[in-house]
Amino acid sequence: MSVTVEARRIEQRMLQRRNGVVLNRISQVVFALAGILVLYVVGRAAAANLGVFFQQVLNGFQLGFIYALIALGYTMVYGIVKLINFAHGDVFMVGAFVSFFTISLLNLHQWPLAVWPGMNPTAAMVIGTVTVILASMLTCALLAVTMERFAYRPLRAMPRIAALITAIGVSFFLEYFGGLPFVFTNNYITYPRPFEVFVLNADMVPPLWLGILWGMCGIAAIVYGILKVLGNRGNARAQAWQRNPFLQFGMLFGGFLGVALTIIWLTPRLVRTHFDLTASNAMLIIMGISVILLVILQYIVRYTRIGKAMRASAYDKPTSRLMGINVDMVIAATFALAGSLAGAGGVLYATAYNRIHHLMGIIPGLKSFVAAVIGGIGSIPGAFVGALTIGLVEVLSAGFISSPMRDAVAFSLLIIVLLIRPQGIFGEAPGEKV
Amino acid sequence: MRQLLRNTNFTFILGAVLVFIVVQALISLGVLNAYWQGIIFWGAAITMVSLGLNLIYGFNGQFSLGQFGFYAIGAYASADITYRWVRNDPSALVVVIFGSILALALMFGVSAFLRRFYGVATLTKFLFNFLAAVLGFFLAVRFVNPAIGKVIYAALNALPSGISQQLIFFLALVGGATLAGIVSYLFGIPVLELGSDYFGIATLGFTIIVKVLLDNTDTILPFPEMKGARGMVGIPKWTTWPWVFICFMAVVLVMRNLIHSSTGRAILSVREDERAAELVGIDTASQKILAFVVGSVFAGLAGGIRAHDLAFLHPTTFGFLPSFNPLIIIVFGGLGSMTGTIITGFFWIFLLEGLLRLYLPEGFETWRFVVYPLVLLLMMLLRPQGLMGRYEIAFLRRPLPPLRVKEASPVQEVIPQAGEVTA
Amino acid sequence: MKGRPENLSPEVEARPVILEIDGLTHYFDSLRAVHDFSVTIKEGELVGLIGPNGAGKTTVFNLITGVYRPTAGSIRYEGVQLIGLPSHEIIQMGIARTFQNIRLFANLTVLDNVLIAYHPHSGYGLADSIFRSRRFREREKAMIERSQEFLEIFGLADRQNDIAGSLPYGLQRRLEIARALATQPRLLLLDEPAAGMNPQEIDQLMELIHFIRDRFQLTIFLVEHRMRLVMNICEWITVMDFGEIIARGKPEEVRGNPQVIEAYLGRQAIR
Structure with a gap:
């Protein structure tokens, strides 16, 4: 059989073509210019209104840390079962509602005072708040495990789309079951916060605190840097110590709270026109609790048996099974961890924004998912970085571009990141076997 | 006669004509009230959207959540055309139709130009096509509309009013569908390359971006008549049963003929194994874009039908939650089964919007969305391949060519016949 | 001529070149999969590429068919540079391939x-x-x-x-x-066609390969792991180990090459 006319024609066409590199360069320049233009416009607006800028950075931190808690759940679940768990945002919603009920019906946030009436009110507040959060985390962990056991596990051998549809179904169920009149109702509910919220101003920030926080961050960073240098030279012990949870805690807690407090302390001194920075104690508490939970999660995933089993299962399930890992149990544990983080996120979100609703999980859930994808789905530090990015971008675009467009900007960022780096900031490029 | 009935094409056309006549008769006799008529139209629209998604996901394997975005684009674009027209403003019609023509022509030119290079990155392709499309619509707004808008208006109004109305409606439907197609082409060039879940996520983002833009049509976009989040009212109610029927049949026939052709097989091969398809010489990127654009055009057409039946458009109609409906419909009906999609699409609307809404006792309205996810869960547990699996009615089934009559082939002796081998 | 054994018959050497691979090098991150690989194939030849597992044979095929873009080197098919072209265009130009795992x-x-x-x-x-x-x-x-x-x-x-x-x-x-x-090729790349076959089936496969070559006037380049097939049907052979060419020649020469025996057969025997 001789070669067809078509094949010859195709080949002819191919021979006459020129290299498209020039065109690619042109388009890169155009895209870069467009990007610079956007940054310039936003940057100018920010520079013209520095007070708003700092305010939005604080708001962005607050939102970003809540997103981080939810995003971690998405990323862990996706990492291990390759399922976009659309119901995760609704677990977050349930977390908020559980805390609503424990506070308004059970007065759980006041139990230390009820038991020991003479207790120091600050200590009682701390213990009470932590109890409320723990209660929500526990309930949400149970909910997530139940979901996994009854909705996802039976479908694990099926095509992935079946599990995805199921996830959508579970999500709808939680949303609309929550919307029933005798459950959460379909109205907005004002949320009774577990602690007093007050506005922090520059005078309430003693420079000593700033010193302590920055010191913490600085010492941790220096130690980390030394370990890193040693580790790069091949010192195995230094490599292991780099991931020490206390170091991470020091850097993150000291760093972020330090930045936040510095902004509160500095802005009135920096911005000449009168400017009220509405930074509340809730903001700092949210950041602190999120950092603590993140570090605990890192510790669990890195150092505990179950965490190692999780990483192994995420990498290769059949082999893990052969190595004696109970993969079902590991997946259930992953869902439990994810659920508990979402529960904590729900409480913090409700505390920050003061209103809850049975559909409140959809948009934060989606944004967190976007954050997980931007950071590199499957990567824990990625989820954290992605969530902060999304939080900041969303809030800054609300401040300097257009408030109704914040969702559109967040999702545009998603598409742009996917186009430039599909595997996300911290993700690894998927290899393909041919 | 029996011979004729055995011919699947004939029986299908006969059945379709019968359905058309029966429904038309019921409407004319007043048996079907406006509500049930609306349910049928709605069912047809949703089915068209779902067929489009089935082409994209069920047949081409590209998991998309963006179908409602294109549905919305089609709906709003065609609604804007007729809305302005009945208010003596032909600008939307002229801009959409001539802008689309110019944009398509320019994009065609750009593609021909880019084909003379090798190693052109997808983002480059996107940028050049995007600029071409923007230029096309810019020219239409800036030059074509001021130049010939009035002429076109006068010319169309010179026709008898009945005919001109039908013609405008037709142009509005075509315009909405074309616009959806152009947007999907531009969006598809860079994003389809992502593949699998990332494509799904990006299309989800697309739906949400469209929804946000619709919420702000009057503030951020320059379309005050769309009234943003308050909803667009005053769209002429022009959708009639013949229009629905024609559009629906056109979608079914185009899709069937497309799938059962060489291009259709190439589309299927991408779903089966993209890499292997690429390595037997299929331009998988083009196949993906083709399926995506055709599926989006279907959605845009359905949007036009729906908009002119409802006469009212609201951004929440195209929001996040309803955007899963087409996906659920095609999974329910069976991925890669047109029959399944058609049946489930209609039943979906009949059941959820028709029967359950009317016949549930008072106060149980809210239970619809509690019960329906449970049904969904049960369905996935019991029959994850969907109601129909890959079953098709005869007309839509892939034709299986008859075995070739065996000649005494000289080859047979040379080639050793393989026994049944187990590896 | 580069990338060919010295002692092929002048009749073969007079034919036009169909595939010319020169200095092909490919890294996966920092892992060197193929290094300075050169092979020139003339029309109508049946050439084998052998080597132990992980020697980089399939990677060479993937580089030819545009699955990966090589780090360095050139691949010319009938004089046309293939590097940078998408796979489907390479296939449409007349190169076809099969896969190791079907x-x-x-x-x-x-x-x-x-x-x-x-x-x-x-x-x-x-x-x-x-x-x-x-x-x-x-x-x-x-x-x-x-x-x-x-x-x-x-x-x-x-x-x-x-x-x-x-x-x-x-x-x-x-x-x-x-x-x-x-796909109407002129050059057919077979990636381990004998994988999972027993000796009897391999005999049938050899007949089949000969038959299609004559019937469709093909040039065949095949990767194989099993010596039996390669030694019997290939006109000449290139041997790879750790991404580099260690020997090339007619089957009987390669069979006797001590380096090949050490790298390939020796390890095979131990296993």
Whole structure:
């Protein structure tokens, strides 16, 4: 059989073509210019209104840390079962509602005072708040495990789309079951916060605190840097110590709270026109609790048996099974961890924004998912970085571009990141076997 | 006669004509009230959207959540055309139709130009096509509309009013569908390359971006008549049963003929194994874009039908939650089964919007969305391949060519016949 | 000439070059998969590429067919530089390949599998298929007939409407070769065609390879792990180990080469 006319024609066409590199360069320049233009416009607006800028950075931190808690759940679940768990945002919603009920019906946030009436009110507040959060985390962990056991596990051998549809179904169920009149109702509910919220101003920030926080961050960073240098030279012990949870805690807690407090302390001194920075104690508490939970999660995933089993299962399930890992149990544990983080996120979100609703999980859930994808789905530090990015971008675009467009900007960022780096900031490029 | 009935094409056309006549008769006799008529139209629209998604996901394997975005684009674009027209403003019609023509022509030119290079990155392709499309619509707004808008208006109004109305409606439907197609082409060039879940996520983002833009049509976009989040009212109610029927049949026939052709097989091969398809010489990127654009055009057409039946458009109609409906419909009906999609699409609307809404006792309205996810869960547990699996009615089934009559082939002796081998 | 053994017959050397690989190098991150690989193949030859597992043989095929873009080097097919071209264009130019682990379109019929490979040569467009024009019917009929001829050659004619995934392993291998041939190649790359076959089946396969080469006037470049097949049918052989060429020559020369025995057979024997 001789070669067809078509094949010859195709080949002819191919021979006459020129290299498209020039065109690619042109388009890169155009895209870069467009990007610079956007940054310039936003940057100018920010520079013209520095007070708003700092305010939005604080708001962005607050939102970003809540997103981080939810995003971690998405990323862990996706990492291990390759399922976009659309119901995760609704677990977050349930977390908020559980805390609503424990506070308004059970007065759980006041139990230390009820038991020991003479207790120091600050200590009682701390213990009470932590109890409320723990209660929500526990309930949400149970909910997530139940979901996994009854909705996802039976479908694990099926095509992935079946599990995805199921996830959508579970999500709808939680949303609309929550919307029933005798459950959460379909109205907005004002949320009774577990602690007093007050506005922090520059005078309430003693420079000593700033010193302590920055010191913490600085010492941790220096130690980390030394370990890193040693580790790069091949010192195995230094490599292991780099991931020490206390170091991470020091850097993150000291760093972020330090930045936040510095902004509160500095802005009135920096911005000449009168400017009220509405930074509340809730903001700092949210950041602190999120950092603590993140570090605990890192510790669990890195150092505990179950965490190692999780990483192994995420990498290769059949082999893990052969190595004696109970993969079902590991997946259930992953869902439990994810659920508990979402529960904590729900409480913090409700505390920050003061209103809850049975559909409140959809948009934060989606944004967190976007954050997980931007950071590199499957990567824990990625989820954290992605969530902060999304939080900041969303809030800054609300401040300097257009408030109704914040969702559109967040999702545009998603598409742009996917186009430039599909595997996300911290993700690894998927290899393909041919 | 029996011979004729055995011919699947004939029986299908006969059945379709019968359905058309029966429904038309019921409407004319007043048996079907406006509500049930609306349910049928709605069912047809949703089915068209779902067929489009089935082409994209069920047949081409590209998991998309963006179908409602294109549905919305089609709906709003065609609604804007007729809305302005009945208010003596032909600008939307002229801009959409001539802008689309110019944009398509320019994009065609750009593609021909880019084909003379090798190693052109997808983002480059996107940028050049995007600029071409923007230029096309810019020219239409800036030059074509001021130049010939009035002429076109006068010319169309010179026709008898009945005919001109039908013609405008037709142009509005075509315009909405074309616009959806152009947007999907531009969006598809860079994003389809992502593949699998990332494509799904990006299309989800697309739906949400469209929804946000619709919420702000009057503030951020320059379309005050769309009234943003308050909803667009005053769209002429022009959708009639013949229009629905024609559009629906056109979608079914185009899709069937497309799938059962060489291009259709190439589309299927991408779903089966993209890499292997690429390595037997299929331009998988083009196949993906083709399926995506055709599926989006279907959605845009359905949007036009729906908009002119409802006469009212609201951004929440195209929001996040309803955007899963087409996906659920095609999974329910069976991925890669047109029959399944058609049946489930209609039943979906009949059941959820028709029967359950009317016949549930008072106060149980809210239970619809509690019960329906449970049904969904049960369905996935019991029959994850969907109601129909890959079953098709005869007309839509892939034709299986008859075995070739065996000649005494000289080859047979040379080639050793393989026994049944187990590896 | 570069990339060829010295002592081939002048009659072969006089033929035109079909594939010329020069200095091909490819890294996966920092892992060196292929290093300075050069091979020149002339029309009508049957050339083998052998080497132990992980030597980089399949990577060479992936580089030729555009699956990966090489770090350095050049690949010329009939004088045209292939580097940077997308896979489907390379295939359309007349290079076809099979896969080590069979990659059929498992849910489609046997006939559809072959028809898909014909798609670039279908000769009708979108409008033809949507409106079912006469051109569509004629070309479609011709395509089906030609595909059926192929199936007949490979003994698959009576299974044309079976689902490809349901075929027994041996027939799936044949179908894959049939599908590759339907792309109308002049150069056929076979990636471990004998994988999973017993000696008897390998004998049949050798006959089949000879037959298709003569029938379709093909040049064949094959990667193999099993010495039996390569030694018997290839005109000359290139041996790879750790991404580098360690020997090349006629089968009997390679068989006696101590380096090859050490790198390949020695390890094989230990295993």
